[in-house]
Amino acid sequence: MKTRKPTTSAARGSSSSSPPSQTLPLFSNMPRKSSLFKHTLIATVFFLLAIYAFFSTFFHTPLPPSDSNSDSSSFLLDLGGVSSQENPIPFPERVKVFMYDLPHKFTYGIIQQHSLARGGSPVPEITTLNYPGHQHMHEWFLFSDLARPQSDRLGSPVVKVTDPEEADLFYVPAFSSLSLIVNAGRPPGSASGYSDEEMQEQLAEWLTGQEYWKRNNGWDHVIIAGDPNALYRVVDRVKSAVLLVSDFGRLRPDQGSLVKDVVIPYSHRISTYTGDFGVKDRTTLLFFMGNRYRKEGGKIRDLLFQILENEEDVVIKHGTQSRENRRAASRGMHTSKFCLNPAGDTPSACRLFDSIVSLCVPVIVSDSIELPFEDIIDYKKFSVFVETTTALKPGYLVSLLRKVPEQKIIEYQKAMKEVKRYYDYTHPNGTVNEIWRQVSQKLPLIKLMINRDKRLVKRELSEPNCSCLCSNQTGIIDSLG
Ligand SMILES: *[C@@H]1O[C@H](CO)[C@@H](O)[C@H](O)[C@H]1NC(C)=O
Numbered sequence: 001m002k003t004r005k006p007t008t009s010a011a012r013g014s015s016s017s018s019p020p021s022q023t024l025p026l027f028s029n030m031p032r033k034s035s036l037f038k039h040t041l042i043a044t045v046f047f048l049l050a051i052y053a054f055f056s057t058f059f060h061t062p063l064p065p066s067d068s069n070s071d072s073s074s075f076l077l078d079l080g081g082v083s084s085q086e087n088p089i090p091f092p093e094r095v096k097v098f099m100y101d102l103p104h105k106f107t108y109g110i111i112q113q114h115s116l117a118r119g120g121s122p123v124p125e126i127t128t129l130n131y132p133g134h135q136h137m138h139e140w141f142l143f144s145d146l147a148r149p150q151s152d153r154l155g156s157p158v159v160k161v162t163d164p165e166e167a168d169l170f171y172v173p174a175f176s177s178l179s180l181i182v183n184a185g186r187p188p189g190s191a192s193g194y195s196d197e198e199m200q201e202q203l204a205e206w207l208t209g210q211e212y213w214k215r216n217n218g219w220d221h222v223i224i225a226g227d228p229n230a231l232y233r234v235v236d237r238v239k240s241a242v243l244l245v246s247d248f249g250r251l252r253p254d255q256g257s258l259v260k261d262v263v264i265p266y267s268h269r270i271s272t273y274t275g276d277f278g279v280k281d282r283t284t285l286l287f288f289m290g291n292r293y294r295k296e297g298g299k300i301r302d303l304l305f306q307i308l309e310n311e312e313d314v315v316i317k318h319g320t321q322s323r324e325n326r327r328a329a330s331r332g333m334h335t336s337k338f339c340l341n342p343a344g345d346t347p348s349a350c351r352l353f354d355s356i357v358s359l360c361v362p363v364i365v366s367d368s369i370e371l372p373f374e375d376i377i378d379y380k381k382f383s384v385f386v387e388t389t390t391a392l393k394p395g396y397l398v399s400l401l402r403k404v405p406e407q408k409i410i411e412y413q414k415a416m417k418e419v420k421r422y423y424d425y426t427h428p429n430g431t432v433n434e435i436w437r438q439v440s441q442k443l444p445l446i447k448l449m450i451n452r453d454k455r456l457v458k459r460e461l462s463e464p465n466c467s468c469l470c471s472n473q474t475g476i477i478d479s480l481g
Pocket residue numbers: 082085086087088155429433434
């Protein structure tokens with residue numbers, strides 16, 4: 001967690017000055033190290049602020065349903081199958097979200113460009129275009145959810161409002177991940193002339209010019225950037241918003257953090273396993289199919305291939321994204337006990353979510369991975385985490401996994417079945433609702449940042465960065481406002 005930074009550096013600072021162990025290190029060194037003291041104090045204040053934010057989040061969790069609330073129960077009657085018991089957040093207390101009606105060049109226009117670059121013909125009405133399937137389809141699911149009339153989405157943790165004056169939060173539904181792949185696989189120059197970078201610049205320009213963005217410096221905005229490379233050019237201009245991201249692999253600590261932002265799952269691309277628990281039909285011990293050669297953190301993949309490819313009960317195959325390969329991966333994950341999840345170019349990868357819906361126990365070899373919804377999901381209940389250097393010891397991984405008893409695997413599978421819907425963007429109470437729940441919980445912190453931004457706050461440029469809590473490091477804000 002990035003906000004820990006100030007405390008760890010404070011701790012490091014005081015221990016490096018090696019005080020007698022019984023006295024208070026901070027004060028015994030004060031005369032000599034007054035700047036250290038100052039740093040430590042500042043860091044502590046920021047840490048406390050972060051704690052405060054967490055606590056206010058915690059205490060703002062929804063109250064139990066009030067049956068006397070006729071407003072919400074009368075709405076709920078229309079919602080086939082969803083009773084007020086299943087929907088514990090009273091209507092008026094839910095966070096209100098306004099979705100920008102973006103210029104089409106940031107939404108449907110990108111679908112059109114993607115289609116044109118693949119030989120599609122122009123259509124008269126671009127809003128009839130289908131969003132193409134890929135692993136970062138989450139932007140489409142969130143957009144579609146908020147595009148529905150509020151009367152169709154009463155089970156949601158957030159209320160859609162059409163008047164920005166009523167909104168707590170502002171959702172920016174740009175298809176930033178699709179934009180990245182419009183020209184993917186096409187030789188430069190052969191494509192439509194579409195430029196993702198231009199799209200990013202135009203979006204940042206448009207957004208930062210909006211009245212409601214300027215009102216609170218964007219703190220109360222929510223922007224989706226699911227692909228680790230999405231919006232990479234303009235992230236500095238929009239980083240005060242809550243970012244919906246797959247990981248923090250490409251973000252600096254002052255751009256993204258677990259405190260301010262929300263980690264969202266990839267949309268799984270393989271079919272859900274519907275069979276029984278157990279290992280009878282799972283003859284393969286460990287399965288992996290994907291790109292053997294990746295950059296940066298993903299270099300580990302090639303090494304794992306070398307160690308594992310000659311093991312009898314392991315299936316490890318190089319394969320790129322294609323319909324054919326997805327079918328093979330689906331078959332493989334449904335017939336294996338364990339599924340390997342090494343880091344890709346960044347710590348996250350879509351395969352984890354594919355394994356979960358396949359009830360194939362994830363073996364995660366990615367030391368700095370961040371996982372979605374970790375406030376309510378305990379990944380240790382259904383995944384095996386192996387540190388990278390350990391995983392690379394010849395023979396270690398297979399002997400570890402061969403020793404896991406069948407009963408334990410069944411326990412893992414049951415735990416996965418329980419959480420499966422959190423990774424299903426099409427489930428009526430699945431990923432989309434869970435993302436909105438997570439976003440709602442940021443509201444107390446957002447309000448804190450908005451109010452704090454209005455007053456005089458002295459920020460030391462030399463102090464350690466503490467993620468969102470001091471993104472404006474320009475100095476002193478002094479105003480009469
Ligand atoms: C939806 O899921 C949440 C937990 O994620 C749960 O509290 C709620 O009761 C569920 N609602 C319905 C309608 O199933």
